[in-house]
Amino acid sequence: MTQNTPLSPRPVDEATRRVQSAAQLRARGVTAAHTAAQCLPGGPWQQLLPSVYLLHRGAPTNDDRVRGALLYAGRPPGAARRAVPAQHGPGYGESMVTGLTALALYGFSSAPTMIALHRIDVLVPRTRRLRSTRFVQVIRSADLPRPQRRLGVPLAPVERALADAVASLTDASTVRRILTEAVRGGHCEPGSVVRELDDAKLLGRAHVVDAVDALLVEGRAVAEGRLYGMVRSHGLPxxxxxxxxxxxxxxxxxxxxxxxxxxxxxxxxxxxxxxxxxxxxxxxxxxxxxxxxxxxxxxxxxxxxxxxxxxxxxxxxxxxxxxxxxxxxxxxxxx
Structure with missing residues (x-):
């Protein structure tokens, strides 16, 4: 079986065909023995993460890594792994990309490019027993937000992605740049960002407090500019x-x-x-x-x-x- 051969008569789009979980392969009739054989040296497949496989021999692309991370984080626990009906979607479960990776996928110029990111942060329910591994950093939450989707990839809302990114950063200038871009680029409002940072207990860090002050100044300048425009364009005194x-x-x-x-x-x-x-x-x-x-x-x-x-x-x-x-x-x- 090659990377261009469909796994079953059911059509699979190119992005999901390149990366499959063990449960998805079993659901399409591919046995564990066949999967292992395909991943032998010189074989057409390779293992990307535990129970996640690349159905090609080339280096994993950014898309491969993101989708692989979601499959790893979204795999059903325990016996539920034995069956994953195709109609249940790509197998991501409740997992979603967050942190700097999500900001990069939202198009933040101040976030590192995808190719420069050495890890992918994935948000999962707190009850999941799942370890961080290789390039996947697992972040647990008792209250998962509703994800936003970009090209079929579930992303944490910008405010939550910012909080998870800030939690991992110690460089004050980087924190300031990403918070400022969030407001200047119209991704979210200052109040909602501050609220998320407060919930994450990050406002006690000195470099975060300084960045929040700059964020509020930026937010006020942007809002005042919109107010001037509203008065002018709608003919108010x-x-x-x-x-x-x-x-x-x-x-x-x-x-x-x-x-x-x-x-x-x-x-x-x-x-x-x-x-x-x-x-x-x-x-x-x-x-x-x-x-x-x-x-x-x-x-x-x-x-x-x-x-x-x-x-x-x-x-x-x-x-x-x-x-x-x-x-x-x-x-x-x-x-």
């Missing part, structure tokens, strides 16, 4: 940008990203960490609203994905100013 509001006697009320004084409408972009936002923004918003200032809070994701709807929300808030009690006098200062 020009606000006062980045101002602080206070009482005439000097009591600080809070900083806002945009303020329309005639309508007493303020806008805040939520880019702080979730913990800070719960404490700071709630108190500031309540003080402003008691004084008759309508506060509209938006997220970077809303600015990216729902600019038209946000412009309607702002117009509605401005129109509602005619029906509200006049706002108390506030002092406006540059922030």
């Amino acid at each position: 020009q606000p006062l940008w980045n101002v602080e509001l206070s009482l005439p006697g000097g009591g600080f009320l809070g900083g806002v990203d945009a303020y329309w004084p005639e309508q007493a409408v303020a806008l805040e972009i939520g880019t702080r960490s979730p913990r800070e936002e719960r404490v700071l923004h709630t108190a500031e918003r309540e003080r402003l609203e008691r004084l008759g200032v309508a506060v509209v809070r938006v997220t970077p994701r809303q600015l990216r994905e729902s600019a038209a709807q946000l412009s309607v929300v702002l117009r509605t808030a401005m129109m509602a100013a005619e029906d509200r009690e006049p706002a108390s006098c506030v002092v406006i200062l540059p922030r």
Whole structure:
């Protein structure tokens, strides 16, 4: 049997035909003895990982390594290995690629190229008894995320892949580059990244804290640029940008990203960490609203994905100013 010969009358695409698990081969009628014979010196096959085989003699490609890692991590435990019906898919189970490998497959320029990666991180359920081996690094999780698929390969969501990558990195500049690219490239928002890093207990590392500070600055700059564009493209009145509001006697009320004084409408972009936002923004918003200032809070994701709807929300808030009690006098200062 050669690498170009189908394993059964059922069609198999080229990518999965090149890499097969022992269970998949058995399900297609290939015995363990035949598999072993094919892998003898000079034979047409070779063993890539425990119970995973390359059905060709050449060096494994990046695609071969990724799919082989998923087959190794996704193989059913115990007696369940004896039968893997073809309709159950390529045999990856619940496993998914994460860490730097996933970022490379997402197209991150700041992540090492696939050819430079010496290991492939694979996320599996915590209950799996599976050892890391050769180029496969097994990462266990009690709460697996829903994977994203790229060319049939299940990848951990960008936020989780970032956290798993950061956990393995000690170089501060690399951590900063990949976190910044995640936001600048529109892959995810700062708040969700910080939340994932917090869940992974990585915010106690000094080089990660510095990178997160840069991430939040980057996220705010990107969000502010989208806000300027929304105001301009949807014909909204020009606000006062980045101002602080206070009482005439000097009591600080809070900083806002945009303020329309005639309508007493303020806008805040939520880019702080979730913990800070719960404490700071709630108190500031309540003080402003008691004084008759309508506060509209938006997220970077809303600015990216729902600019038209946000412009309607702002117009509605401005129109509602005619029906509200006049706002108390506030002092406006540059922030």
